Amino acid sequence: MHIVHTLPELRHALRHAQRPAFVPTMGNLHAGHLALVEQARPLGDATVASIFVNRLQFLPHEDFDSYPRTFEADCAKLREAGCDLLFAPRERDLYPEPQTFKVLPDPALADLLEGEFRPGFFTGVATVVMKLFMAVFAGKPHGFGVFGKKDYQQLMVIRRMVQQFALPIEIVGHGTERSADGLALSSRNSYLSEAERAEALQLSLALRALSRDALAAAHALPAQLPALEAAAMQALAARGWLPDYLTVRRRADLLPPQAGDGSGDLVALGAARLGGTRLIDNLEI
Numbered sequence: 001m002h003i004v005h006t007l008p009e010l011r012h013a014l015r016h017a018q019r020p021a022f023v024p025t026m027g028n029l030h031a032g033h034l035a036l037v038e039q040a041r042p043l044g045d046a047t048v049a050s051i052f053v054n055r056l057q058f059l060p061h062e063d064f065d066s067y068p069r070t071f072e073a074d075c076a077k078l079r080e081a082g083c084d085l086l087f088a089p090r091e092r093d094l095y096p097e098p099q100t101f102k103v104l105p106d107p108a109l110a111d112l113l114e115g116e117f118r119p120g121f122f123t124g125v126a127t128v129v130m131k132l133f134m135a136v137f138a139g140k141p142h143g144f145g146v147f148g149k150k151d152y153q154q155l156m157v158i159r160r161m162v163q164q165f166a167l168p169i170e171i172v173g174h175g176t177e178r179s180a181d182g183l184a185l186s187s188r189n190s191y192l193s194e195a196e197r198a199e200a201l202q203l204s205l206a207l208r209a210l211s212r213d214a215l216a217a218a219h220a221l222p223a224q225l226p227a228l229e230a231a232a233m234q235a236l237a238a239r240g241w242l243p244d245y246l247t248v249r250r251r252a253d254l255l256p257p258q259a260g261d262g263s264g265d266l267v268a269l270g271a272a273r274l275g276g277t278r279l280i281d282n283l284e285i
C-alpha cells in the first residue's frame, strides 16, 4: 500500500486510475471501516482510503483534540484489507488557508437530528468530502465513494450533494457492522469503560424496541409516535443515558412519518450520551 500526504502526491499516485473507489475515514479503524474497503475493492480500478480528522465538523466543545489517532495500526489494517493507496493529509495539506468557501447542505436535511445537536456538522462534512472528492476524482471519468449506513444522515447528505453537483461518482452505502452482541462498531466506542461498553448495547436495543412499537402502532403512527419516542428516551434516561433523540423518520427525507407511509419506508434513529461518549445508531424498519 502506497501512503501519500499531499495533493500532488495523491494525483501522481492515481494518474493511471480511471475509476477509483474511495473510502473516507477519520482513522482509528475498526472492522466497520475495513468492510467498506472490502466493498470498495471490486468496484474500481484503485482502492483508496483517507484518514483525516476534520476540524471543520467538530464544535469547539467536542472531541477534536482527543479523537483517537492510531496511524500505524490503521496502516497495517488497511494494508491487510487490500487497500492500494492511503491519503493521509496533514491539516496544512487540506486547509492551506482558512476554509472560508464552504458547501452548505440543504437545511431541510442537514439541520435536523445530528444537525440539530451538532450545528454546522454537515457543512463541515460536506465541505471536507467535496475537497476529498476533488482530490481523488478530479479528471476521472467515474468513481465510487463508499460510506457506512451507521452515519445514516451523513450518507443522505453526501448522496444529495453528489446528485445536485452532478459529480460522476456513485455513492455506495454499506450496512452497519456490529459486534457479536449487536453494538454498532464505532471509533468512539474506544472511549467507553468496561461497564459502559456493556451498557452501550442498550442504544440498539432501544431502537429495536421503538421499531417494534412503531410497527404495532402502524395504523395510527403519526398520532402515536411522539408518545412512543418519549417513552423510549425516558427508558434510556432511567438507565443513566442522556438521549439527544430517539425517533422514527421517513427514509426518503428524515421527516416524521405521515399517514399512508408504509413501515418499509421508515428508519429508527438515535443519538445518546453515555458518560462522556456520544453514540449514534439506526435501524431500517
Ligand SMILES: Nc1ncnc2c1ncn2[C@@H]1O[C@H](COP(=O)(O)OP(=O)(O)OP(=O)(O)O)[C@@H](O)[C@H]1O
Binding pocket: 024, 025, 026, 027, 032, 033, 035, 036, 146, 147, 148, 149, 150, 151, 174, 175, 176, 177, 178, 184, 185, 186, 187, 188, 189
Ligand atoms: N459500524 C460501522 N459499519 C459500517 N460503516 C461504518 C461503521 N462505523 C463507521 N462506518 C463508516 O466509516 C466511515 C468513516 O467513519 P468514521 O471514521 O467517522 O468512523 P466511526 O466509527 O463512525 O467514528 P465515530 O465514532 O467518530 O463516529 C463512514 O462512512 C462511517 O459511516
Ligand SMILES: CC(C)(CO)[C@@H](O)C(=O)[O-]
Binding pocket: 024, 025, 026, 052, 054, 057, 125, 128, 129, 151, 154
Ligand atoms: C466522511 C468523513 C470522513 C468526513 O470527515 C467523516 O464524517 C466520517 O468519518 O464519517
Ligand code: BAL
Binding pocket: 026, 057, 151, 154
Ligand atoms: N462518524 C461521523 C463523523 C463524526 O462523528 O464526526
